[in-house]
Amino acid sequence: MFLKKTILTIAFFSIYSLATAQKDKIDAIYSGIPWFDNNGNVVSAHGANIVKDNGKYYLFGEYKSDDNNAFNGFSCYSSTDLYNWKFEKMALPVQKSGNLGPNRVGERPKVMKCPKTGEYIMYMHADDLNYKDQYVGYATSKTINGEYTFQGPVLFEGKPIKKWDMGTYQDTDGSGYIITHSGNLYKLSDDYKSVTEQVVKDMTSQCEAPVIIKKGKTYFWLGSYLSSWERNDNYYFTATSLKGPWKSHGNFAPKNSLTWNSQSTFVLPIAGSKETTYLFMGDRWAFPHQKSAATYVWQPLTVKNDSIFLADYKENWQINTTTGKWSTLKLKGEIIPNTDTKKIKYSDNWKPQTALKDAFSDSSSDVKGASFSVNFKGTQIGLYGVARPNGGYAQIEIKDNTGKIIQSHMIEMYCKYTESSLKYLSPLLKKGDYTFTVTVLGKHGNWYKKDGTGFGSTGDFVSVDKIIVKN
Numbered sequence: 001m002f003l004k005k006t007i008l009t010i011a012f013f014s015i016y017s018l019a020t021a022q023k024d025k026i027d028a029i030y031s032g033i034p035w036f037d038n039n040g041n042v043v044s045a046h047g048a049n050i051v052k053d054n055g056k057y058y059l060f061g062e063y064k065s066d067d068n069n070a071f072n073g074f075s076c077y078s079s080t081d082l083y084n085w086k087f088e089k090m091a092l093p094v095q096k097s098g099n100l101g102p103n104r105v106g107e108r109p110k111v112m113k114c115p116k117t118g119e120y121i122m123y124m125h126a127d128d129l130n131y132k133d134q135y136v137g138y139a140t141s142k143t144i145n146g147e148y149t150f151q152g153p154v155l156f157e158g159k160p161i162k163k164w165d166m167g168t169y170q171d172t173d174g175s176g177y178i179i180t181h182s183g184n185l186y187k188l189s190d191d192y193k194s195v196t197e198q199v200v201k202d203m204t205s206q207c208e209a210p211v212i213i214k215k216g217k218t219y220f221w222l223g224s225y226l227s228s229w230e231r232n233d234n235y236y237f238t239a240t241s242l243k244g245p246w247k248s249h250g251n252f253a254p255k256n257s258l259t260w261n262s263q264s265t266f267v268l269p270i271a272g273s274k275e276t277t278y279l280f281m282g283d284r285w286a287f288p289h290q291k292s293a294a295t296y297v298w299q300p301l302t303v304k305n306d307s308i309f310l311a312d313y314k315e316n317w318q319i320n321t322t323t324g325k326w327s328t329l330k331l332k333g334e335i336i337p338n339t340d341t342k343k344i345k346y347s348d349n350w351k352p353q354t355a356l357k358d359a360f361s362d363s364s365s366d367v368k369g370a371s372f373s374v375n376f377k378g379t380q381i382g383l384y385g386v387a388r389p390n391g392g393y394a395q396i397e398i399k400d401n402t403g404k405i406i407q408s409h410m411i412e413m414y415c416k417y418t419e420s421s422l423k424y425l426s427p428l429l430k431k432g433d434y435t436f437t438v439t440v441l442g443k444h445g446n447w448y449k450k451d452g453t454g455f456g457s458t459g460d461f462v463s464v465d466k467i468i469v470k471n
Contacts, residue, residue, distance in 0.1 A: 108209075161180065345374070
């Protein structure tokens, strides 16, 4: 009964979103906040990659759960502009049994089209929940947005590749490669279904979430340190041949920015008539509530000679997929500061953050059930908050003028360092009267490496810096 009620509720939210959303579309890439698909549901596609096919961009990723880290299927979305995403289908659902069956791990799906056969091949990390039965697997489909058929492990010299974090790279000559943690690179056969040689072996220690791109004659190999779900300063290597030698260059984002709170998963070159923009795709994990609260950090990556860098954080930016040029976008609307107690109604437990003695003057609470609300007339509402090492989870709700909940979502306000940014931007709504409420959930995320090292928040604080309303 509970399951049926939940499904009906989700369906209602989706139908309502479709019925009430304006014809206007999302106009930019907004990093670090939840995105919503054409059905009004959260875009869930982590550890992802993008394939451009027949004028569309197809996004494949992990369809996460809020309950545990078990494989929940690989999703497929499509877009013509990289802003507005249509849910296509579960490209690879949970299998009835086997290595991608119930209570297994499936991560980092990557799709490439095989030039020889025209078939679409999806690669992934398959494992058990203890991460002790890992291998690189693959699945196939005749169409890019079809349901992929799981085929088992990719074999090299008759044996599975027993690695976990992995990625793929397709060179300009059509050759396909599998990249794994700790600096391993494998060349695929002409049909992309097995490995013919190991090109690089143990080039570096650690180096999870591996990515390779190429500009001119230079190859760039990106990766992250091992810190479980915690973000870290990702780094890179360069070479003029895939076989190396590979030269270490250190971080490609400012030190201690933790790669703007993300972990690399893919870099998409967007080649236009005027220039090529390299879209860095990063995951901002939020274990254990990955489906609801984990978000994406997509940024224009500067690639110059043998250097790459994300010099600063573009909160909102646009990309012209025809010209390949990008530009920043300022989010416009009515600004309501957190001190405006006429428009923002706080419960008794919200206080100014003066005791922390940092650069921000937000209001916050860590008391479970504490809340604030804003009555607004418009088409969209956003929340700016301050994330800190003691940040926790918040529940977002939007009600219409009849009191019906039309949007319910969880967000996270944890960061290893203190930063203020956009934390939530609602889907586009039919212009009307609404109530926006943010409630402290009284919980936060903690996680551990295999060796027992702990990470995560030290508190449950939820913050409001300002509210923005689009009329």
